[in-house]
Amino acid sequence: MGRWEPGARERLVVAAVDLFTEQGYDATTVAQIAERAGVTKSTFFRHFPDKRELLVAGQETLSRLLSEGIAEAPADASPLESIAAGLERACSAMGPMSRELAPRLKAAVAASAELQERDALKSVSLAAAMTTALVARGISDPIAALAGELGVLAFKRGYAQWSEGDHDSNGELARYTLAALDELRAASASLG
Known part of the structure; x- marks a missing residue:
């Protein structure tokens, strides 16, 4: 080649x-x-x-798509509805190659302390991008930061379920991440 x-x-x-x-x-x-x-x-x-x-090759694009989706959410969207819009936008960029590589990538990260550190930094960066996008919408910093962290957790949970699921199905990543966000929303309501 x-x-x-x-x-x-x-x-x-x-x-x-x-x-x-x-x-x-x-x-x-x-x-x-x-x-x-x-x-x-x-x-x-x-x-x-x-x-x-190499293992965070799409991080900048992912952050940009999350931010764009949040920015383009309806004006009356709640912080978590805005996060959902960002997740939907970002998930649209994740295709079959991402799904195919996910289990091998997970194994590579699990076997290397250096890659685990880089993966943690990626999560921090994604949360910061979502927080910044929410603050730009007029959301207060503490609420924006919490929503951004929930967005990262929803993305990671949804991505794990999507990548470990039946690869013959047409399940889109957005479906998994939005379901994870709904679960986290319900769980946070029970915190009291």
Whole structure:
């Protein structure tokens, strides 16, 4: 496969996840990832600053989509209704490749303290993006922060259920994340 063929970024992500699963994160080199993806090391570095960033390749896009969905929610939407709009928007970008890679990605993260740290930072970043979008809608900071944290928890729970579910079904990620958000809303009401 030529190094200029389209899809190099996606091929690099798939190659990295496969190698991390096969031989572990620490044992995998950038050269091995590039070779498996059919690109050069310089192509790798045009897309990613280091191998750790491969696992959060879509984080900026995800944050942007969450924020856009929240911003475009109806003016009278509650904070959690706005979060739901953000989740729906973000989930629309997650397709079959995301679902296919999810179990291997989960295993790679579970096996590496460095990747667990990066995954935690991703959650913080997503919560901050949602909080900022809610504050821009006029929601007070404490309420916006709580809603943003619930949004991240709903996304993670929904994503886990979606990725572990029947891959032959047409279940969309949004259905899972919105169900998780509803469960969290009900659970928070019982906190007293």
